[in-house]
Amino acid sequence: METVSKLQARKPAEKITMLTVYSASTAMILNQTNIDTLLVGDSLGVVFQGKPDTLSVALEEMIYHGQAVRRGAPDKFMIVDLPFMSYQVNAEESLINAGRIMKQTGANAVKLEGASEVVLASIQKITAAGIPVVGHLGFTPQGVHSLSGYKVQGKDGASAEKIKTEALAVEKAGAFMLVLEMIPAALAGSITAGLKIPTIGIGAGPDCDGQVLVIDDMLGLYPRAPKFVKRYANLDQSISQAVEKYISEVKEQKFPAAKYSF
Ligand code: KIV
16 A cells, blocks of 8 residues: 555656545445555535535545445555535644544545645644645635636736745645646646645646546546546446446346346
8 A cells, every 4th residue: 555655755756646436336446456546535525416516515424435435445545535614613623523534434644625824723733643634725626616616726926826835835734745726737837846745736737746536527427527637438428328228128128138047
């Protein structure tokens, strides 16, 4: 299994791979691959639960999915998202919630978004307790309303400078890795070059230390994937074809044949 120090030692030579995962069955498949890290992302609120955003995802739901993924992928470095309002109140509450995720799911690390005063204090408090933390800057999905929608961040000088400053603050607070979402490639490259910790990009160009995608998006399971997603499979078509075949075989009484009967 990967460890915090092995992942950090990859920078800048070898790219780190990460995919989101929410279920034990998919985790079982990923456990047999060479993927470096799994993220039980609160994107499950959108792609798994069909909600418009991640804001209503509960800590209990993250724990439920984290447990399922851990059962399916016992050998993988697993990061679980702290959901909205589980780390924004104060650092003490953030630590209690991060501790619940670690104890109840068997995660290797937690992830949280932003770099506000309370988030930085939370990163310090959580890492001081021995829990590895991944930061998340640029477009932060839990901030979709304050960011006025799903928009590329850091496009002008001032906002690019703000994200750079935040990245240094997140590193200083103790995060061991940083996700950069939907920012210009040049900005992501410059942040990556200026940090000791690895960066993981999603819609942030090729110069991050690693890449992450939402698994339903890259497998073609979710129809409303963002522009930066490359489809590596069209499982939507495979599922439809399989289901139509099953329906016609049942109607034509071809299924179940003798070999599927007792
Ligand atoms: O929740 C999630 O899936 C994420 C990724 C988009 C990085 O945070």
